[in-house]
Amino acid sequence: MTEPSYRWQRFSFSQRLLRFAAYLGTVAVLYWTVRYLDIYWPWVWDAPQQIGDLFARMSPPKLTGLGAILKALVETIHIATLATVLALFLSLPTAYIAARNTTPSPVLLWLGRFIVVSTRSVNTIIWALLFVAIFGPGVVAGILAIAFRSVGFIGKLMGEAIEEIDKRQVEAIQATGAGRLKVVLYGIVPQVLPAFFAVAILRWDINIRESTVLGLVGAGGIGLILQGSIDLFDWQSVATILIAILGVVILGELVSAALRRRVL
Amino acid sequence: MSADAPSASSGQQRTWRKPPAIANPYVRYALFAAVAGYFVWAILSLEISWQRIMQGIPRAVTIFGRAFPPDFSRRSLMVDGFVESIQIAILATFIGVILSVLLGILAARNVVPRLVYLVGRGIIAVARSFHPVIVAIVFVKAVGFGPLAGILTLVVYSIGFVGKLMAEAIEEIDAGQVEAIRASGGGFFKVLLYAVFPQVLPRQVGLSIYQLDSNLRASAVVGIVGAGGIGGTLMNSFRRFDYDFALAILLVMIAIILLSEALSGRIRQGLT
Numbered sequence: 001m002t003e004p005s006y007r008w009q010r011f012s013f014s015q016r017l018l019r020f021a022a023y024l025g026t027v028a029v030l031y032w033t034v035r036y037l038d039i040y041w042p043w044v045w046d047a048p049q050q051i052g053d054l055f056a057r058m059s060p061p062k063l064t065g066l067g068a069i070l071k072a073l074v075e076t077i078h079i080a081t082l083a084t085v086l087a088l089f090l091s092l093p094t095a096y097i098a099a100r101n102t103t104p105s106p107v108l109l110w111l112g113r114f115i116v117v118s119t120r121s122v123n124t125i126i127w128a129l130l131f132v133a134i135f136g137p138g139v140v141a142g143i144l145a146i147a148f149r150s151v152g153f154i155g156k157l158m159g160e161a162i163e164e165i166d167k168r169q170v171e172a173i174q175a176t177g178a179g180r181l182k183v184v185l186y187g188i189v190p191q192v193l194p195a196f197f198a199v200a201i202l203r204w205d206i207n208i209r210e211s212t213v214l215g216l217v218g219a220g221g222i223g224l225i226l227q228g229s230i231d232l233f234d235w236q237s238v239a240t241i242l243i244a245i246l247g248v249v250i251l252g253e254l255v256s257a258a259l260r261r262r263v264l
Numbered sequence: 265m266s267a268d269a270p271s272a273s274s275g276q277q278r279t280w281r282k283p284p285a286i287a288n289p290y291v292r293y294a295l296f297a298a299v300a301g302y303f304v305w306a307i308l309s310l311e312i313s314w315q316r317i318m319q320g321i322p323r324a325v326t327i328f329g330r331a332f333p334p335d336f337s338r339r340s341l342m343v344d345g346f347v348e349s350i351q352i353a354i355l356a357t358f359i360g361v362i363l364s365v366l367l368g369i370l371a372a373r374n375v376v377p378r379l380v381y382l383v384g385r386g387i388i389a390v391a392r393s394f395h396p397v398i399v400a401i402v403f404v405k406a407v408g409f410g411p412l413a414g415i416l417t418l419v420v421y422s423i424g425f426v427g428k429l430m431a432e433a434i435e436e437i438d439a440g441q442v443e444a445i446r447a448s449g450g451g452f453f454k455v456l457l458y459a460v461f462p463q464v465l466p467r468q469v470g471l472s473i474y475q476l477d478s479n480l481r482a483s484a485v486v487g488i489v490g491a492g493g494i495g496g497t498l499m500n501s502f503r504r505f506d507y508d509f510a511l512a513i514l515l516v517m518i519a520i521i522l523l524s525e526a527l528s529g530r531i532r533q534g535l536t
Contacts, residue, residue, distance in 0.1 A: 026358075029354060030354070030355070030358060032351075033351040033354050033355050034355065036347075036351065037348070037351045037352075037355065037411055038348065038410065038411060038492075039410065039411055039412055040408075040410070040412075043407055043408055043410075043412055044412055046407070047406070047407045047412065047416070050406045050407050051403075051406045051407065053406075054402070054405065054406040074309070075309070075310065078306040078309065078310055079310075081302075081306060082303075082306055082307070082310075085303075117518070117522065118518060121481075121517070121518040121521045121522065122514060122517075122518065123481065123482075123484065123485045125397055125485050125488055126485065126488075126498065126514070129488070129498075129499070129502050130327075133323075133327060133502065134320045134323050134324045134327060135316055135317060135320035135323075136316055136319075136320070138313070138316070139310045139311075139312065140312055140313070140316070140317060140320075186282075209393070209395050210395065212395055212398060213395045213397040213398055216397060216398075216401060216488075216489060217488070220310075223398070226398070226401075227401075230401060230405060238402075242394070242398075242402075245393070245394065245398065246390065246393050246394070249393040249394075250389075250393065
C-alpha cells in the first residue's frame with residue numbers, strides 16, 4: 001500500500017469556495033449595515049454605563065403599590081385566557097376552510113389562507129394600536145388584539161393537523177350515511193383533538209407573554225402601570241413590575257407544562 | 265365481537281354514545297363548573313363596557329373607509345424605515361448569535377460545572393421571559409431613542425431563543441467524541457472546538473437563519489416604543505390619523521415577512 005501524496009482536507013475545493021463566498025457575503029452585509037445605520041457612536045460607547053446606571057436606580061425594588069400590581073397581573077392573565085378562548089372559536093372555522101381536504105370550495109380555501117397569513121403577520125401590538133383606535137383604551141382592545149393575532153397561528157397549525165388526518169376514518173363515517181356535521185364530529189374532531197389541546201395550551205402560554213405589552217399602547221394589563229411608572233421615572237417600581245412580569249410568565253410556563261402532561 | 269351483536273334479538277333500541285373524555289362524572293362536572301365560574305369571574309372583573317363596543321363599530325367603519333385605498337406615495341419615508349428595520353435585524357442577529365453560542369455553552373449541563381450551568385440557564389430564562397417590546401422600552405430609556413436600543417433589544421431576544429436551543433443541542437451531543445478528544449489530551453477549548461462545535465454547528469446555522477427571520481418581524485414593532493425602524497413610522501402615521509399610509513406600511517410589512525419566511529424556510533431546507 002502506498003502512502004497517498006495529498007494532504008487530507010475536510011472540504012473539496014468548490015465547497016471551500018462556497019464557504020469563502022458565504023463569509024465574504026456576511027462581512028459585506030455587516031459592513032453595509034454598520035456603515036449606513038443611523039447610529040450616534042458616542043452613545044454606543046456610553047451604553048454599558050447608562051444601562052448600569054439604570055439598573056442602579058432600579059434597586060432596591062419598591063414594594064409599595066404591590067396590590068395594584070397584583071390586580072394588573074390578574075387582569076393580564078384574564079386577557080390572555082379570554083383572548084385564547086375567543087381565538088379558538090374564531091380559528092376553528094378558519095382551519096376548516098384553510099385545510100385542503102375539508103374546504104368546501106377553492107375560493108374559501110384562499111380566504112382561509114388569507115386570514116391565516118394576514119392575522120399572523122401583523123404583530124399583537126399593531127393589532128392593539130388598531131383596536132385602541134376603534135374601541136378606545138381598555139381591555140376590550142387588548143383581548144381583541146391578542147385574539148386576532150392568535151387566529152392565524154392556531155388556524156395554521158390546526159389546518160395542518162386537519163390535512164394530516166387519516167381519511168379512512170372519514171370515509172367510514174361517510175359510508176354510514178352521516179351528514180357533513182356528523183362526519184366532522186366523529187371523523188375529524190377525534191383525530192385532531194390532541195393537536196387542538198396542544199396548540200391551545202401553547203398559544204395560551206405565548207399569549208400571557210404577549211398580553212404583558214398591551215398596556216404600552218393603552219390596551220390594558222400590567223403594561224399600563226409599567227408605562228405609568230416609566231413616565232414618572234419611578235425606576236424602583238419599574239423593577240418590581242418587571243420582576244412581577246417575570247413571575248407571571250414563569251407561572252404561565254409551569255401551568256402550561258403541567259396541563260400538557262395532564263391532557264396529552 | 266359477540267358483545268357488539270345487534271340488539272334486534274332483544275328488541276330494545278340501543279344508541280351508541282360517545283364516551284366522555286373524563287370518565288368520572290363528579291370530576292367532569294366539577295371541571296365544567298370551575299371553567300364556567302372562571303369565565304364569569306374574568307368577564308365581570310374586567311369591566312367590559314358594551315356601550316363602548318357599540319360606539320366602536322361606526323368608528324371602525326370610518327377608520328377602514330379612510331384606510332382605503334392605501335397610500336404608497338411617501339415612498340422614501342417607507343424605504344428608510346424598512347431599511348433601518350432590516351439593518352437592525354441583521355446586526356442584532358449577528359451579535360445575538362455570537363453571544364448565544366457563548367451562553368449556550370455556559371448553559372449546557374454536560375460541558376460546564378453545575379454553578380455556571382445554573383447562571384447560564386438563568387440568563388437565558390430571563391432573556392426569554394420578557395417580550396421584546398418591554399425590553400425595548402427599557403433600553404430606549406437607558407440609551408436613548410434610535411436603532412441602538414432596537415439592536416440591544418433584539419440581541420436579548422436572540423439570546424433567549426437561540427441560546428436556549430443551542431444549550432439543548434449541546435446537551436444532546438454524542439459524548440463519545442468528547443471523550444475521544446479528552447483521551448487524546450485536549451483541554452476544555454480543544455474539546456469545544458473539535459468535539460462539541462462540529463456536532464452542533466449545522467443546527468446553529470439553521471437557527472441563525474430562523475432567528476434572522478424572527479428578528480426582522482420583531483424589528484418592525486420595537487420602533488413603536490422608539491427603538492428605530494419602520495415601527496416608529498407606523499406609530500406616527502397612526503397618531504396622525506394617516507390610516508391610508510399606515511395600511512400601506514402594513515401591507516409592505518406583511519409582504520416582507522412572507523418573503524423572509526419563505527426565503528428562510530427554503531435556505532433551512534437546503535441546509536439539512
